[in-house]
Amino acid sequence: MRSPGSRLRATITSYLLILPAGAFLSVVFLYSLARLGYISVHNGNTGLEGPAQIDAYRFIVDDPLFRQAVKHNLLLLLSVPVVTVLALTIAFVLHEGIRGWRLYRTIVFVPYMLAIPVLGTTFVYLLSLNGMLNSLLQTIGLGSLRQDWLGDPSYVLGSIATIIIYHELGFGVVLFLARLLSLPEEVDQAGRIDGCTWWQLRLRITLPQMRSVIMAFVTLELITMLSWVFAYVYSTTHGGPNFASSVLELYIFNDAFSFQAPSFAAAAAILLLAATTVLIAIQVKRTSVEVNPE
Amino acid sequence: MHGVSKGARRGWLLALALLASAALAACGGSSDTPATSGGGTTSGGKVELTFWYWGEDDAPGANGWLASAVKAYETANPNVSITVVPQATDTFTATFATAAAAKSGPDIAAQWATGPVLTQVWNGAITAISDLVPADETKHWLNTSENTYNGKIWAMPEYLIGVPWVGNKTVLAQAGISTLPTTWPELIADCTALRAKGVTPFAFGNDTYWTTQLMLQSLSSVDDVVQASIGKKSYTAPEFADFEKGWAQMASAKCFNDDVSSVPMSKGTEQFAGGKAAMTIGTDGNVRAWAKTLGEANIMLGKWPTYGSGPLKDYYNATQSTSYFVTSWSKHQKESAAFLVFLHSAEQINAWYAATGTPPADDRFDTTKITGAIDKQLYSFNTTGPQVWLQNFFPPQVDGNGNAPAQQLVLGGQGDAAAAATTRETAAAQWRAQKPDEVKNWSNFHPGG
The missing domain is CATH 3.40.190.10 (Periplasmic binding protein-like II)
Known part of the structure; x- marks a missing residue:
């Protein structure tokens, strides 16, 4: 048994070992965050021009463009269950060991490796009114379904959500497939012996074993939809038409870079961080309860 | 089983917090970028x-x-x-x-x-x-x-560049048109004639916000725009709003390429560059490129057709x-x-x-060096008479949040001239509320013209 003295020494040693990394992270992340908070309540690009005359937080919360951007981010969250179910389904199918499954896995994963602006530019050509999708619909006699996917405010957000799903799908498939490959086969075999159908096996035996990885994926996708969709929007619509695809990151970008309003950009960024943190905390809490109910 | 330990949970939370912080720091970090020292x-x-x-x-x-x-x-x-x-x-x-x-x-x-x-x-x-x-x-x-x-x-x-009205002689001739329109009714009539022949009358895109330039033709002075931005006048007043009806008329007459709402200018004007559209507008550089692909003799240049009747209606739009x-x-x-x-x-x-x-942009330039007919005409446009590029006189925020969506509303047929004017006025009101110091500075600016 270790003495209290040696335990204390071990504890001190542990803290000393993580001190450099902790200091580095504090400087890089916490300082940046503190600066952001400071700028949000001060004038000027560096916050050196005195306290702000306008409450940036109150202003942006009342700003219809900010509210519209928030609404769009929230709507994009609806893509999370879609991409999760799709990725799971594809992973299950590939896990069945169908011929050429490794090739299919690679094909599904390729979009995830592409730079988002490349994807965005490609989809502008695919989804514009005279793009490939509408031409295809016309060719197969479904011309009535032809739409201005990126130019019509009714469709543009859905189109962007589709591009995001296309990009994120590969990540989900690879993640879920890796988990599936690591599951013990005995449990599956026991289920089969007990007469489970394929669906029963997947829903009642496989899915519960994958819960932690599914929750991790969902959490990452929630972060993506809230905080990492700028590149998709910027490379396809720049938030248009008429702000119909504007998102919070674009709002922040415009205030920071186009309109020289750093305090407003910083305030919006702080609010985005707060919203993301709350959402993620709820999700992580839920995950821990579901995965570890005791 | 696959339980998540308390330590792992903490680590996971920390990782998420750091990710979010990093993303935000990246967004706001530009404000802190140290300037390169010079001099x-x-x-x-x-x-x-x-x-x-x-x-x-x-x-x-x-x-x-x-x-x-x-x-x-x-x-x-x-x-x-x-x-x-x-x-x-x-x-x-x-x-x-x-x-x-x-x-x-x-x-x-x-x-x-x-x-x-x-x-x-x-x-x-x-x-x-x-x-x-x-x-x-x-x-x-x-x-x-x-x-x-x-x-x-x-x-x-x-240097000086302008944005002339450009025509493709061969394509215009398909509808029996031999000159560029000089008035808006002529333009709409040309669009109707060209559409009847199955030709796209005017190639355009949704990302330039150049349509605001037409407002100039209804203004008494460039200062009007400054006065409207600072709140002394309103962008919903007829002299600031009526020009949008001109673009709405073009949209109704199907002047534009049908995908105008979903493509940027560079892609929209490909139809003109490819000899499939009759007219467009573009910078001098664009015109030179089109002259190379379509043939200089095939290109026709003009000033924008007249829509408004204000004292600035004949001003050209060149800018440095x-x-x-x-x-x-x-x-x-x-x-x-x-x-x-x-x-x-x-x-x-x-x-x-x-x-x-x-x-x-220098009057000592030896203009004999300009030899091409297109280049000569462009230079003449850019250096003859008064010049105003109206977008220069909008506070950038009003331009970005007002002119841009206003154009998209009208060209996409999702709003009329009044809606476009309201969008511009709302953007100006937001700017005034957000940037009182800028408003004070702009209030002291009285451009002539």
């Missing part, structure tokens, strides 16, 4: 100048020309060393604003004319070029009125686009100004034209 003097008395340059997007070949100009200047002035830092289009305004806030950065910089330049004048970041360069030099520079404020010229023009200036913190303001003057020397303006094909 140093070595112990040997050598003058080191830093030039933050932008121009290549407007005039391809500009970067190469400047590199040669710097080399020539350094050879002639061995005590001067100039470092050129090309700027990115999306960020060069913000990058300079950061430098201006810290009052540290380049000796010479570029910003777009009028609004962006004057914003930095009001920030105290620019030394008037007319205080550094004698009047017998600046009198040769063209369009200096775009950056004239309080009786001083604040920045130097290098980008302006170059000496920063207020530069330790070598005279040397910096001397280099800018060098860029207007006969040798350099000729070299500029040879490198870019874009005429320099």
